[in-house]
Amino acid sequence: xxxxxxxxxxxxxxxxxxxxxxxxxxxxxxxxxxxxxxxxxxxxxxxxxxxxxxxxxxxxxxxxxxxxxxxxxxxxxxxxxxxxxxxxxxxxxxxxxxxxxxxxxxxxxxxxxxxxxxxxxxxxxxxxxxxxxxxxxxxxxxxxxxxxxxxxxxxxxxxxxxxxxxxxxxxxxxxxxxxxxxxxxxxxxxxxxxxxxxxxxxxxxxxxxxxxxxxxxxxxxxxxxxxxxxxxxxxxxxxxxxxxxxxxxxxxxxxxxxxxxxxxxxxxxxxxxxxxxxxxxxxxxxxxxxxxxxxxxxxxxxxxxxxxxxxxxxxxxxxxxxxxxxxxxxxxxxxxxxxxxxxxxxxxxxxxxxxxxxxxxxxxxxxxxxxxxxxxxxxxxxxxxxxxxxxxxxxxxxxxxxxxxxxxxxxxxxxxxxxxxxxxxxxxxxxxxxxxxxxx
Ligand SMILES: *Cc1c(COP(=O)(O)O)cnc(C)c1O
Ligand SMILES: [Zn+2]
Numbered sequence: 086x087x088x089x090x091x092x093x094x095x096x097x098x099x100x101x102x103x104x105x106x107x108x109x110x111x112x113x114x115x116x117x118x119x120x121x122x123x124x125x126x127x128x129x130x131x132x133x134x135x136x137x138x139x140x141x142x143x144x145x146x147x148x149x150x151x152x153x154x155x156x157x158x159x160x161x162x163x164x165x166x167x168x169x170x171x172x173x174x175x176x177x178x179x180x181x182x183x184x185x186x187x188x189x190x191x192x193x194x195x196x197x198x199x200x201x202x203x204x205x206x207x208x209x210x211x212x213x214x215x216x217x218x219x220x221x222x223x224x225x226x227x228x229x230x231x232x233x234x235x236x237x238x239x240x241x242x243x244x245x246x247x248x249x250x251x252x253x254x255x256x257x258x259x260x261x262x263x264x265x266x267x268x269x270x271x272x273x274x275x276x277x278x279x280x281x282x283x284x285x286x287x288x289x290x291x292x293x294x295x296x297x298x299x300x301x302x303x304x305x306x307x308x309x310x311x312x313x314x315x316x317x318x319x320x321x322x323x324x325x326x327x328x329x330x331x332x333x334x335x336x337x338x339x340x341x342x343x344x345x346x347x348x349x350x351x352x353x354x355x356x357x358x359x360x361x362x363x364x365x366x367x368x369x370x371x372x373x374x375x376x377x378x379x380x381x382x383x384x385x386x387x388x389x390x391x392x393x394x395x396x397x398x399x400x401x402x403x404x405x406x407x408x409x410x411x412x413x414x415x416x417x418x419x420x421x422x423x424x425x426x427x428x429x430x431x432x433x434x435x436x437x438x439x440x441x442x443x444x445x446x447x448x449x450x451x452x453x454x455x456x457x458x459x460x461x462x463x464x465x466x467x468x469x470x471x472x473x474x475x476x477x478x479x480x481x482x483x484x485x486x487x488x489x490x491x492x493x494x495x496x497x498x499x500x501x502x503x504x505x506x507x508x509x510x511x512x513x514x515x516x517x518x519x520x521x522x523x524x525x
Contacts, residue, residue: 101153103128103302106413114153116217118300126412129341130302136349139317145204145310151345152310153303154211160239161207162196164311165189166318169477171444172457176464180474182319184311188483189447190490197259197491200450200481201311201335202232205304209233209296210242212303219294220245220521224284226277226331226401227255228450228481230270233296234496238264243524245269245293245517247284249276250501252400257493265496269520271513272498276394278405283502286510292521299334299408308335309342315476316346322353323476325469326422329429329455330361331402333370333415335480340418357476359424360468361415362459364402364434364452367393370409371428379416381409398431399451425468433458441479450481 103112107124111131120126134150141147145164146157164186173181185194186201196203202225210233213221222245223233230246237244238260248256250272258265271287273280288295299305316322322343330336336359346352363371372386373379381387387405394403408414418424437458438449449457460477463469487493499516502509 099133100155101130101132104131114212114216116213116294118295118297118302124412127300127337127408127414128302129413130306132345136351137313137345145207145307148310148313151313151342152208152306154208155215156211158207158211158236158240160236162194162203164196164201164204164314165192165194166315167192169445172441175440175444176461177471178464178469178475179472182315182323182474182476183445183479184315184476185447185479185482186311187447187450187479187481188487190486194483196483197487198228198232198235199484199487200228200232201308201478202229203235204307204310205229206232206236206307208303208307209301210236210240210244213294213296214242217294219292220524221296222284222288222293223247223296224277224280226280226403227252228401231255231257234258234265234268234270235260237267241267243267243269243520245271245287245520247271247273247280247287249273249280251276253498256496256498258496259487259491259493262494265494268496269517270496270498272501274501274503276391277403283509287513287517289510290514290517290521292525293517299332299337299414305334305338305341308338311478312339312342312346312476316352319474319476320352321474322346322355323357324355324473325360325463325475326357326478327360327362327456327460327463327475328478329399329402329452329459329480330363330370330407330415331404331452332407333361333409333418335478336361337408337414337418339478340422343422356422359418359422360427360459360463361419361424362427362429362455364397364399364455365428365430367397367403368428369405370407370415371426373409374419374426379410381407396431398434399455401450401452402455427459427462429455429458429462433462437461447482448485449479450484453479453481456480
């Protein structure tokens with residue numbers, strides 16, 4: 086009894102707790118990414134502070150009230166929000182707001198990894214250090230691992246990054262090669278799914294912990310900073326929100342941020358409509374949603390997956406197992422926001438990218454071009470009105486601009502691995518163990 090009361094008091098004092106959306110139980114955070122009762126549900130953070138403060142001088146950690154960390158990381162760059170003049174005019178939209186995560190110093194954006202994955206990496210590293218004390222293992226198609234690598238290089242916090250060989254060119258830091266010693270990069274002879282499979286094996290080694298993907302609240306709340314920043318800039322919630330998705334984690338994060346902002350009370354009460362977009366021909370979420378299903382069926386929604394993925398304009402959007410059906414996941418987000426999904430062709434991406442770059446004056450990550458194309462499509466279909474307040478999430482950009490100011494230093498992989506399973510572990514074990522020993 087005393088024990089129970091103590092536990093309860095401790096949770097009440099904590100800055101936040103986690104809540105399972107299936108059983109409703111409150112859970113105190115020990116880098117907990119799944120309900121202790123094993124429910125197929127996302128956990129959601131509940132913060133004690135309901136009215137969020139916007140602090141200053143700490144980049145994304147200006148919003149620390151709604152981040153599952155106790156202290157700011159000094160390198161926390163921030164996304165920016167601004168009102169579009171030129172693209173808005175071109176599309177006949179009078180209230181188009183752009184959330185930009187990338188490098189664009191003229192606008193005050195200094196995210197040197199050039200994508201919103203950086204918003205996930207900083208709070209995740211802090212949370213892992215505080216709540217687990219273990220070393221993170223991060224599989225990705227490139228942008229996520231690069232974000233973690235940059236944080237690692239600049240803070241000395243170790244990370245194990247696992248990336249398909251074809252995406253290795255995305256692995257660089259703006260810091261000097263000498264600073265990259267805390268990054269253990271493994272190249273995988275296969276695609277993103279193979280990288281995930283291998284990561285699932287490696288993480289079984291002592292001292293390591295899975296970063297957690299969509300189930301990691303630090304990732305989602307980190308990405309939610311885009312919506313928080315937009316709300317403070319716009320003084321209200323948008324009517325519509327546009328984003329390109331692979332896993333849909335960013336859009337779930339946006340939904341959760343909107344829920345909190347509505348709870349705050351100062352930004353309006355109407356849930357924004359979330360428009361997500363996928364890049365055809367690989368679009369499992371789009372296909373399942375079109376068919377009115379709450380599940381993705383591989384034989385129907387991912388036909389010729391390998392071929393389709395290699396034909397994409399933006400292959401960072403090629404997630405094969407998006408968190409679509411899980412409680413609190415993409416399907417629930419779409420239902421909860423009266424949202425919808427667009428499928429975007431490569432040709433639409435090219436047109437949109439050209440238009441955005443010439444109107445707004447910054448280069449885009451191909452994934453962001455998908456989002457711009459979806460906005461153009463929504464205007465054409467009459468799904469948005471001239472005066473509607475629209476938030477367009479430009480999830481990455483400014484690579485060319487960054488090249489003018491910094492050198493992109495390639496991270497050397499320590500090994501190349503072919504297949505998953507026991508064989509892999511044998512090969513990797515000795516070297517990884519040695520790396521881990523150096524830090525624990
Ligand atoms: C990862 C990524 C996305 C898609 O994000 P999800 O959360 O996986 O849906 C969009 N744009 C960029 C630039 C990305 O790196
Ligand atoms: Zn539960």
